[in-house]
Amino acid sequence: xxxxxxxxxxxxxxxxxxxxxxxxxxxxxxxxxxxxxxxxxxxxxxxxxxxxxxxxxxxxxxxxxxxxxxxxxxxxxxxxxxxxxxxxxxxxxxxxxxxxxxxxxxxxxxxxxxxxxxxxxxxxxxxxxxxxxxxxxxxxxxxxxxxxxxxxxxxxxxxxxxxxxxxxxxxxxxxxxxxxxxxxxxxxxxxxxxxxxxxxxxxxxxxxxxxxxxxxxxxxxxxxxxxxxxxxxxxxxxxxxxxxxxxxxxxxxxxxxxxxxxxxxxxxxxxxxx
Ligand code: DGL
Numbered sequence: 001x002x003x004x005x006x007x008x009x010x011x012x013x014x015x016x017x018x019x020x021x022x023x024x025x026x027x028x029x030x031x032x033x034x035x036x037x038x039x040x041x042x043x044x045x046x047x048x049x050x051x052x053x054x055x056x057x058x059x060x061x062x063x064x065x066x067x068x069x070x071x072x073x074x075x076x077x078x079x080x081x082x083x084x085x086x087x088x089x090x091x092x093x094x095x096x097x098x099x100x101x102x103x104x105x106x107x108x109x110x111x112x113x114x115x116x117x118x119x120x121x122x123x124x125x126x127x128x129x130x131x132x133x134x135x136x137x138x139x140x141x142x143x144x145x146x147x148x149x150x151x152x153x154x155x156x157x158x159x160x161x162x163x164x165x166x167x168x169x170x171x172x173x174x175x176x177x178x179x180x181x182x183x184x185x186x187x188x189x190x191x192x193x194x195x196x197x198x199x200x201x202x203x204x205x206x207x208x209x210x211x212x213x214x215x216x217x218x219x220x221x222x223x224x225x226x227x228x229x230x231x232x233x234x235x236x237x238x239x240x241x242x243x244x245x246x247x248x249x250x251x252x253x254x255x256x257x258x259x260x261x262x263x264x265x266x267x268x269x270x271x272x273x274x
Pocket of ligand 1: 024026028029054055056057058086087088089090130196197198199
């Protein structure tokens with residue numbers, strides 16, 4: 001059994017009651033957090049952005065697994081009642097290890113190949129994702145299960161995670177980058193595009209503009225939120241749940257982008273020794 005190095009917050013537990021612990025390589029997982037917040041307004045949420053190591057897509061599986069175990073171990077020790085891996089790349093690399101080493105429920109996510117296969121009229125589906133997700137055995141297994149009757153075009157998208165981390169959601173440079181990644185999918189006949197990375201949600205307007213009105217864009221964040229609610233046995237309801245945002249990187253650098261993506265977020269905290 002691997003030993004986890006646990007970094008405790010200054011005040012010990014992060015919430016008096018259990019909380020929903022969510023992490024991503026950076027801020028992309030806020031797209032999942034937003035759906036969880038909408039569905040479960042009374043829950044406390046703690047979000048960790050592993051900004052010191054973003055993008056995960058550029059690291060190997062063992063490294064990403066180690067990061068998942070460190071952050072998952074921290075959130076579990078701090079009192080999380082469930083762990084949400086709001087990152088397709090980390091799910092592919094780390095979820096089996098997290099389930100093996102942690103006792104709390106772990107919810108991961110993967111590109112929505114099954115709903116895309118049901119939605120396509122042309123029989124061709126495009127997947128935008130990181131190199132890490134697309135090379136993973138988990139993604140290959142997903143294609144075997146749900147993609148065998150359709151054509152699947154995959155497009156790794158270096159630069160798109162960084163654009164979101166920098167808050168460059170609407171710049172001309174980002175528009176060109178997105179168009180470059182979307183165009184081959186459309187030219188290949190895809191009429192459904194899967195957002196296979198939680199960061200890409202924040203570039204959805206540019207992706208939809210590049211794809212055109214006849215293309216359906218699918219992401220999985222609301223399905224993940226429903227799965228979290230089901231695993232917790234909670235139904236939607238009122239309440240005043242709080243949220244805390246933490247980063248392994250520079251809080252100062254991240255703060256303005258956090259506020260852009262989550263207005264009213266408040267101050268992001270630094271996890272310096274994680
Ligand atoms: N948000 C992560 C995902 O869903 C991005 C991974 C990365 O940092 O490369 O895959």
